[in-house]
Amino acid sequence: MSEPFLRSLFGLEGKVAVVTGGSGALGAAMAQGLARAGARVAILARRLEGANAAAAVIKAAGGDALALSADVRDRAQVEYACTAILQHWERIDILVNAAGGNMPGAILAPDASLLELDPEAFRAVVDLNLIGTLLPSLVFGAAMIAAGGQGVIINISSMAAQRPLTRAAGYSAAKAAVDNLTRWMAVELERRYGPGLRVNAIAPGFFIGEQNRSLLLGPDGSLTPRGASVIAHTPAGRFGVPDDLAATLIWLCGPGAAFVNGVVVPVDGGFSAWSGV
Numbered sequence: 001m002s003e004p005f006l007r008s009l010f011g012l013e014g015k016v017a018v019v020t021g022g023s024g025a026l027g028a029a030m031a032q033g034l035a036r037a038g039a040r041v042a043i044l045a046r047r048l049e050g051a052n053a054a055a056a057v058i059k060a061a062g063g064d065a066l067a068l069s070a071d072v073r074d075r076a077q078v079e080y081a082c083t084a085i086l087q088h089w090e091r092i093d094i095l096v097n098a099a100g101g102n103m104p105g106a107i108l109a110p111d112a113s114l115l116e117l118d119p120e121a122f123r124a125v126v127d128l129n130l131i132g133t134l135l136p137s138l139v140f141g142a143a144m145i146a147a148g149g150q151g152v153i154i155n156i157s158s159m160a161a162q163r164p165l166t167r168a169a170g171y172s173a174a175k176a177a178v179d180n181l182t183r184w185m186a187v188e189l190e191r192r193y194g195p196g197l198r199v200n201a202i203a204p205g206f207f208i209g210e211q212n213r214s215l216l217l218g219p220d221g222s223l224t225p226r227g228a229s230v231i232a233h234t235p236a237g238r239f240g241v242p243d244d245l246a247a248t249l250i251w252l253c254g255p256g257a258a259f260v261n262g263v264v265v266p267v268d269g270g271f272s273a274w275s276g277v
């Protein structure tokens with residue numbers, strides 16, 4: 001296959017991408033994937049040192065990156081970051097909402113009753129995953145609209161969205177809402193502002209990250225009972241590795257996906273397709 005043809009489908013040269021949570025296990029790999037496809041990448045996280053480290057990896061590989069501190073639950077901070085990116089690169093083409101995850105207080109202990117669910121922890125995990133997706137979408141979406149209605153938003157969902165995970169009520173509910181918001185915003189943006197604006201989501205399967213490592217792996221790296229159950233229900237027979245996400249992300253962001261809007265793509269080694277029988 002010729003290189004110009006591939007570039008016409010997947011090339012991101014000249015584009016500016018923003019990755020919230022771009023210093024995390026999956027966010028950093030997605031940011032690197034976008035950079036390798038030609039995009040300049042702004043990394044957003046609360047802790048600037050983490051964002052700087054992720055940006056440094058991209059720069060060391062010959063890419064262009066910018067690190068910014070912002071809390072995705074705080075509209076003023078996201079707007080400040082948006083202004084800084086526009087001042088630096090004068091455009092924003094891609095937003096990846098990767099900031100998110102579960103929180104220790106929002107996970108029920110293995111033997112706990114659902115009546116012990118902490119509503120405040122539930123609220124906090126919804127705030128991070130749902131409101132933390134909505135606010136950047138509004139802020140960076142406004143910049144895309146102001147620039148003539150060109151842009152792509154990618155939300156990061158989870159296997160928990162379609163079938164809730166045991167012990168993870170708030171996270172499951174929040175990610176289900178992220179799927180719903182993806183479809184709603186896809187339709188609203190495209191109908192109101194034209195076909196240059198698209199919103200899709202990626203639903204990663206089970207990847208080892210800092211948040212779920214102790215749930216899935218023991219201190220010696222062996223599988224916990226929960227980790228073994230995940231592997232037993234994953235036809236690929238393994239956990240995902242962050243680089244598994246790059247190809248799907250680049251496809252959804254690229255010009256070849258111009259007619260793909262409002263979908264949630266699982267990247268899960270077959271987990272969501274398998275009934276277990």
Ligand SMILES: NC(=O)c1ccc[n+]([C@@H]2O[C@H](COP(=O)([O-])OP(=O)(O)OC[C@H]3O[C@@H](n4cnc5c(N)ncnc54)[C@H](OP(=O)(O)O)[C@@H]3O)[C@@H](O)[C@H]2O)c1
Binds near residue numbers: 022044097099132210
């Ligand atoms: N790992 C998995 O197996 C898996 C599976 C399915 C879906 N996901 C989803 O994939 C996304 C990334 O997961 P991950 O495993 O890469 O997470 P991670 O390694 O814990 O990274 C989380 C990232 O989000 C940032 N962040 C957290 N809270 C933030 C806030 N309030 N404002 C701005 N940034 C914030 C963190 O940086 P700071 O702490 O410096 O802010 C970090 O960059 C999440 O949405 C998660 O739910 C993960």
